[in-house]
Amino acid sequence: MAIAVIGGTGQQGRGLARRFAAAGERVIVGSRDPDRARAAVAAWGETPQPIEVADNAAAAALGDAIVLAVPFASLDALLDELGPRLKPGSIVIDVTVPVTFVSGKMAMIDVAEGSAAEHVRARLPSAIRMAAAFKTIPASLLDRLDRSLDCDEFVCSDSDEARVRAAAMVELVAGVRAVPIGPLSRARFVEHLTALAIAVNRTHRIHDARFRVVGLP
Amino acid sequence: MAIAVIGGTGQQGRGLARRFAAAGERVIVGSRDPDRARAAVAAWGETPQPIEVADNAAAAALGDAIVLAVPFASLDALLDELGPRLKPGSIVIDVTVPVTFVSGKMAMIDVAEGSAAEHVRARLPSAIRMAAAFKTIPASLLDRLDRSLDCDEFVCSDSDEARVRAAAMVELVAGVRAVPIGPLSRARFVEHLTALAIAVNRTHRIHDARFRVVGLP
Numbered sequence: 001m002a003i004a005v006i007g008g009t010g011q012q013g014r015g016l017a018r019r020f021a022a023a024g025e026r027v028i029v030g031s032r033d034p035d036r037a038r039a040a041v042a043a044w045g046e047t048p049q050p051i052e053v054a055d056n057a058a059a060a061a062l063g064d065a066i067v068l069a070v071p072f073a074s075l076d077a078l079l080d081e082l083g084p085r086l087k088p089g090s091i092v093i094d095v096t097v098p099v100t101f102v103s104g105k106m107a108m109i110d111v112a113e114g115s116a117a118e119h120v121r122a123r124l125p126s127a128i129r130m131a132a133a134f135k136t137i138p139a140s141l142l143d144r145l146d147r148s149l150d151c152d153e154f155v156c157s158d159s160d161e162a163r164v165r166a167a168a169m170v171e172l173v174a175g176v177r178a179v180p181i182g183p184l185s186r187a188r189f190v191e192h193l194t195a196l197a198i199a200v201n202r203t204h205r206i207h208d209a210r211f212r213v214v215g216l217p
Numbered sequence: 218m219a220i221a222v223i224g225g226t227g228q229q230g231r232g233l234a235r236r237f238a239a240a241g242e243r244v245i246v247g248s249r250d251p252d253r254a255r256a257a258v259a260a261w262g263e264t265p266q267p268i269e270v271a272d273n274a275a276a277a278a279l280g281d282a283i284v285l286a287v288p289f290a291s292l293d294a295l296l297d298e299l300g301p302r303l304k305p306g307s308i309v310i311d312v313t314v315p316v317t318f319v320s321g322k323m324a325m326i327d328v329a330e331g332s333a334a335e336h337v338r339a340r341l342p343s344a345i346r347m348a349a350a351f352k353t354i355p356a357s358l359l360d361r362l363d364r365s366l367d368c369d370e371f372v373c374s375d376s377d378e379a380r381v382r383a384a385a386m387v388e389l390v391a392g393v394r395a396v397p398i399g400p401l402s403r404a405r406f407v408e409h410l411t412a413l414a415i416a417v418n419r420t421h422r423i424h425d426a427r428f429r430v431v432g433l434p
Binding site: 138150151154179180181182186188189190192193195196199200202203204206208209210211212213214215216217 | 355358367368371396397398399403405406407409410412413416417419420421423425426427428429430431432433434
């Protein structure tokens with residue numbers, strides 16, 4: 001299975017790409033500027049399989065799973081570009097959170113579809129399945145490969161297969177348990193959880209608040 | 218300090234009243250039907266101090282802290298009734314979550330103020346301070362006094378004093394750590410977390426999903 005990480009040189013994309021590669025997966029980092037991305041990836045150090053680099057469209061066309069690791073505001077243009085290039089049978093993983101910072105104050109962006117995940121769903125070809133995942137893992141910690149995350153991560157999708165595949169990808173990250181929560185519409189609860197993590201971080205002057213569910217067998 | 222639990226015979230109110238009483242606090246259960254409430258309370262068993270019962274308005278007038286343990290839909294009428302009766306210096310604790318179940322399907326109620334907590338704030342006399350807390354502790358578990366909760370509970374308020382007092386009340390419950398998260402506007406993230414807990418419960422056929430923050434010192 002090839003995993004394309006679109007926006008793979010941002011902090012979250014980099015962390016995901018490196019974690020997947022460390023777990024032995026084939027990873028293609030997609031970038032608007034592949035030359036610069038190649039230099040960045042070369043500086044990340046060795047992985048069991050070398051991380052490949054391509055422009056976003058080529059990466060998306062190669063991926064069996066395509067992770068959209070771009071800011072929420074960049075999604076619309078990206079999906080217009082990538083939608084027609086996706087392989088039938090591939091799954092798209094939305095990891096975005098509709099959060100904005102205005103004069104340092106964090107706020108959630110009002111998304112007409114109810115969540116960033118449903119916003120993505122509405123802009124993908126209907127034959128492409130998608131899942132929401134990786135929304136609450138702190139990017140700073142994801143990028144520290146020596147650290148186990150010790151947290152849970154929620155996965156939702158309207159496709160059973162996409163949910164199962166996304167959950168398996170979540171569990172490639174050391175110390176993370178995937179917690180499926182059903183249909184994609186529940187992504188709105190997870191996106192608010194990221195905002196809660198930011199609130200905890202700011203209140204307690206930490207950087208890596210994350211969550212564990214208590215009560216699961 | 219006297220704690221009034223309005224709606225104290227519902228499952229959540231009962232659990233809170235019993236937990237506070239077990240911790241040695243003076244508790245007054247407020248009810249629309251004090252005679253029925255007295256019979257209910259008598260059946261709860263012994264506590265270090267006997268739990269008192271009064272009608273809602275009398276209980277609110279006695280409380281140094283007033284916990285609103287009623288359904289979201291009952292808040293408006295209740296606040297009209299109680300607002301003028303509250304003692305100066307008392308604090309109101311909103312524990313409600315704007316969740317509804319339509320044909321078995323859970324959905325969040327769209328609250329104009331952004332959260333149930335801000336909805337309450339807008340309907341209280343401005344001199345009365347308030348905090349949001351106890352929104353994510355599972356009511357079923359709260360009511361089992363033999364069980365430690367082993368979870369975190371988020372507390373927010375625009376008043377430092379109310380936040381500190383609400384946090385102290387949260388930690389009266391065995392096994393619960395209070396996590397302050399700043400101003401009342403952040404209650405919306407916590408209310409979505411309750412919806413996430415319900416989603417986890419339904420997906421995994423459990424009843425008591427709750428949360429721990431990882432990464433706090």
